[in-house]
Amino acid sequence: MFKKVFTAVCLLGITLTISGCHSDEEKVDIYVLTAASMTEAMEEIKKLYEKEHEDVALIPSYGSSGQLKDQITQGAPAHLFLPAALTWMEELDRESVILEYDPLLENELVLIKGNHIEPDMTTLEELVADEIASVAIGHPDIVPAGSYAIQALEERELYEALSDKIIFASNVREVLTYVETGNADAGLVYKTDAYSSDNVDIVTIVGGHDAILYPVGLLEDAAETTEARDFYEWLQTEEALAIFASYGFGVR
Known part of the structure; x- marks a missing residue:
């Protein structure tokens, strides 16, 4: 009898352990290539979004927009792109690696x-x-x-x-x-x-320069990832835009 109970407890422990690991493994990584000027805002957004979406892990990468654009064309993992100029988004669009993009912010x-x-x-x-x-x-x-x-x-x-x-x-x-x-x-x-x-x-x-516009783009890597599209759409909500505005960005 003791052996059966012990075996049952062990199996239950193994099941719970596997279940816990499985939960972590089910997190979906979303790679977000982000202009360096958005660092603080994106870090706050990451914290909030992951709290509200426990199955998602946002992985931002910060840098100059041109360097990030080159990383995308060279095959770096990327689901979303947030550059500090339309130019880089339009280049990627011509290269057919953008599914869609929208204007998001001003500076x-x-x-x-x-x-x-x-x-x-x-x-x-x-x-x-x-x-x-x-x-x-x-x-x-x-x-x-x-x-x-x-x-x-x-x-x-x-x-x-x-x-x-x-x-x-x-x-x-x-x-x-x-x-x-x-x-x-x-x-x-x-x-x-x-x-x-x-x-x-x-x-x-x-003044005396082109308008400073920040678009957000959904990349080809996101085609099979519904969570990436969900985040793309969430970034354009009042909740997300309010965070960007708190850091001094103008919202479109």
């Missing part, structure tokens, strides 16, 4: 300066002053913020005058870090990046 470009720079700086034109030794911007070939920055500088005929001062960064958060640490006196970043830091001052909002 603004701002001039920031390090806390060590005199507080009376108010315009982009003041970057040519001798006190400003270096200006950080994203590399325009891979960083949309860098492309917007060059448009703005060229529109004011400042780019050539500043060419010896410009430091190129691999993503917009690196620009922010350069200014925060004093490795650059000033920089051009998104308003949302500047809001995330207590170590830089916003000088002015910068």
